[in-house]
Amino acid sequence: MIKVGIIGATGYAGQELVRILLQHKKAEIVWYGSKTYIDKKYYEVYQNMFQLVDADCMADNMEELADKADVIFTATPQGLCASLINEEVLSKVRVVDLSADFRMKDINIYEEWYGIEHKSPDYIKEAVYGLCEINREKIKKARLVANPGCYPTCSTLAIYPLLKEGLLEPNSIIIDAKSGTSGAGRSPKVNNLYCEINENIKAYGVASHRHTPEIEEQLSYAAGENLYVNFTPHMVPMNRGILVTAYGNLKKQVTYEEVKAIYDKYYKKEYFIRVLDKGICPETRWVEGSNFVDINFCIDKRTNRIIMMGAMDNLVKGAAGQAVQNMNLLFGLKETEGLQAVPMFP
Amino acid sequence: MIKVGIIGATGYAGQELVRILLQHKKAEIVWYGSKTYIDKKYYEVYQNMFQLVDADCMADNMEELADKADVIFTATPQGLCASLINEEVLSKVRVVDLSADFRMKDINIYEEWYGIEHKSPDYIKEAVYGLCEINREKIKKARLVANPGCYPTCSTLAIYPLLKEGLLEPNSIIIDAKSGTSGAGRSPKVNNLYCEINENIKAYGVASHRHTPEIEEQLSYAAGENLYVNFTPHMVPMNRGILVTAYGNLKKQVTYEEVKAIYDKYYKKEYFIRVLDKGICPETRWVEGSNFVDINFCIDKRTNRIIMMGAMDNLVKGAAGQAVQNMNLLFGLKETEGLQAVPMFP
Amino acid sequence: MIKVGIIGATGYAGQELVRILLQHKKAEIVWYGSKTYIDKKYYEVYQNMFQLVDADCMADNMEELADKADVIFTATPQGLCASLINEEVLSKVRVVDLSADFRMKDINIYEEWYGIEHKSPDYIKEAVYGLCEINREKIKKARLVANPGCYPTCSTLAIYPLLKEGLLEPNSIIIDAKSGTSGAGRSPKVNNLYCEINENIKAYGVASHRHTPEIEEQLSYAAGENLYVNFTPHMVPMNRGILVTAYGNLKKQVTYEEVKAIYDKYYKKEYFIRVLDKGICPETRWVEGSNFVDINFCIDKRTNRIIMMGAMDNLVKGAAGQAVQNMNLLFGLKETEGLQAVPMFP
């Protein structure tokens, strides 16, 4: 059994890690870290865990945890993981960081967009960006995995093959994304109250959201050149789900079959990526609770653009699910272990 | 592997059966019955099943099915199961009926409340009411199981122990229940459109809902005498979940500890029934997607009444989950097999 | 023009007062009080008011306000109004208090249920309970009006006529109420976050909610004797609306027509109370945004009980709308002035 420690187990992503890992046959949770609820029963924070988890919430002690666990998940605010990591920790335990600390290779971009100083710049180079379908082989050998952001996961997976194959004008890409509210976390803020989110849709972080450089870095790798995108996230009155609608200018005329063949080339063997039948748009309801990303596209001959769409559960493939997928890779397990839940509808 | 046929696989309860059974290690679905979508791919009706189910929807042919399957689930409108069942079918295959056809022992009550003629009165006596925690031993030996209604499951489990132990005045019971909208099914009706349900709460079927006699029959067994209840269901703008708030007059003064001891006597060993800690009210969000029923109570000394509360997922313990629990009992499997999903939140 | 000051204008009830009063032909707001947002533009707190309100938020200065305004609304936490009121204030200005400070005549009950000391016990007797349809004449002559709570308004109006006419056993009444989330206010708490409320229903304050003694006092007046009720509120995932489902034992057999005649006797001339056609259940969607209370009932001959139902908008008739109705009475205006908005659906 792989011993798992979770730092930040009482946020939504942390709780989703618990939910998934409780159903994982090869892993057991040995540490429920929580800054806010120390010494409280974990199930008192999340009553769904009543009679399923008896443990108390523990302090965020990475030193002690490194001795007890085989892998540590940090589902914490930006900056915390970078402030806790060191050679001793990494020599004892694998770390999957769900924050943004190690996602970008350029420290200046990190510090500019996140507005904080990076406390462990030495490990930026070593860290592997944990987008499993793209970086699978590198992840297997990593000590430190930077679990991708929710929007970047969905955006990159939807666009990557077409950029890689040179179909898109690199600087033409516009990503209009929509997310459920669990992505905003569990801290009490007026803006996230029920009455403020319900019966409303809004854009936020327009031209300034922190996931922008993360997406740009990954898409630049695909394009083989530096590119910029427009990325606009929106808040949708629902709990879970991310939908990405991305637009790109086609470099040349292409047929449906040609584009489909490209997606199939990259994803046909991928269990978690489902390229849908022709004409079927991805919808978040069809992936809820699962690690699937549903993808499809539509060519608009009138404008010579292609619309690329992706849908996934922001808490699963966009956070905890992908983190467990990374754990499976790190420890040589079946990649789908613990992650084959059928999407729950309605 | 137990071969399962589903008649009515494209309703919400039918689809939930599919979702649960796909994750059940000892069962496989051999028949996806659907009156409406014959010859269509099942995943075209429910895109969450894309790449998980390749089968087509089939006609509701119980004869053929009886030869192919070990157990048949009928998740169909009232009257259909009773019209299909016969000695030949029951000699070949076990039947778990999710409709109301075999729930009540008094055919007159069935015909009065449901307004239809019963087509198989001969099997009413034989059928076992599949409330697993109460009728476990009888279910194991049954050929025909009447899977309980959603409201009756939650109401009966919340009230049963106190009635059985003689704490409540039998005719004082008032059940005020609230359900998510999936309980109304998937047929297109103006009343179930998004804009009609959203931002609204209403009572319906006041003093006339069909689940009333079903609840009364079960509670009468507990009380050892015929009783009547007030039962008022409400429609809540959410997908899943039933909450029951029941009121009863206490026959004598009791303490919290005395009542808790009674619930523990009946439910402490039950995996799927969680009697919550003192002061914690059941909430539907904590059981979503699971087969749990969360129960608690509150004594009101001022009025000498007790408030009994229960929460469960109407599609799981209230329909498909309990049906699979019954199947597990019928075939001597572990009762929790395929049913240990951790509740999904948020 | 009546000059209106609002203390607590940035809560949900306060904002609703602003919304209603902006459309009131005989009133103008001269003071937008807010402890939290002093010196901020009011429209920056509520962007719906952009270009409609230019004023800044002001401190809660009742002395100064008493000089500037003809009427003060206090839409503030319990205890504040009682701590600000005095003879000088009341000699200059009328006060409509939306908190619970002056709703109950027995100070001991107030201090017991609210857990705070009452700072102005001298004015409890003078204060008039502002349930307009019941206390209209007294309100007209009042200096200090205690605006009723949301649950008590809906509960009392639904039950009052039948108790008054002696149809109900006084101590048999059970009130199961359901409210939208705006009733919980705008302070940031984990429990009121979108993801915690959405897709969930729960009871809260079981046998202990503060509105219980308020309801009991009003119903006791109707019954002509002291009575106790069971009152259970529930939180529903919607913004606005309260639905009350109340149960009472009938003292004698009655017909639909007899009961209807009683409701008509009390409410036929009331603009804001709509007794629905036979068989139509009140629903919150049909009163949203309006000052209406929709009422109906159902006799259950099997149990000899009557189910009384009421639906209203908790922010309008349950708070700001009734407060303006009280203001209209205080100043001799048409009682419906500013309150004739047609319910908004969907």
Added chain:
Amino acid sequence: MIKVGIIGATGYAGQELVRILLQHKKAEIVWYGSKTYIDKKYYEVYQNMFQLVDADCMADNMEELADKADVIFTATPQGLCASLINEEVLSKVRVVDLSADFRMKDINIYEEWYGIEHKSPDYIKEAVYGLCEINREKIKKARLVANPGCYPTCSTLAIYPLLKEGLLEPNSIIIDAKSGTSGAGRSPKVNNLYCEINENIKAYGVASHRHTPEIEEQLSYAAGENLYVNFTPHMVPMNRGILVTAYGNLKKQVTYEEVKAIYDKYYKKEYFIRVLDKGICPETRWVEGSNFVDINFCIDKRTNRIIMMGAMDNLVKGAAGQAVQNMNLLFGLKETEGLQAVPMFP
């Protein structure tokens, strides 16, 4: 009093017309047309109208109506208005058509995108496109007004000034729009059931939605040349509201102040268009129930694009409200008459 007839009064847009007109001081409804509910009380279809509307639903008889009314609103499926209109009708009564029949000047485009034959091509040229802020003077003199579609209203108003002033590359425009579910109408379809819409977001009509050519025609007028756009609508789980997020390539570098000055030039005097303060994104909740369109923009220097955003209530400014605004213009009334409702929040 202006006598108003409504054909299609029992759809969502028709009901919204009723709601608005009941609060309009210069208009009275003389005809509640409804194909589905003939001879039923109007309030039985929409219980919010109980005691407010006593009329029965009437057949769609335009001849008779032309004699009784001063203006007819047709809130009906595409093709109906075109099939009913003729010289006699137009000589007696003004017509505001809420369908798409007279919105586009090119009959071929209409017939291609809507897939139906146009029955009154002679009146296409005469009809005035009723986007009040753009075509105000023409509307005043019209007999037949084509009330704009919901998406086109919001999209055009957000983009128009910048195109007109030559800031945008005409063929670079991408419109990503999100709508509440009332836009899908009240016919019972599986896809619009509560459980199908709730907890979901999806794109639909990708590269093929019928509002595309309507938007293109209006934006082409602004640009002074024919242009094509990408338009992608999405379905959001909420009742009301449209949010448009539009992207355009800037022809040259511009400052915030320069762009703001352009919007102010066009909209500063417009009551119903609110250009928000710098940095404030439009949100649908702030316009709910009102005729406002909230607009703002954000320049992205990194990509040299501008993001233009608009939010409005699809049933008010996107349908019934704009129709009444057109009526006000047609009859020389104050343009805001009956339309000054303060947005309702929450």
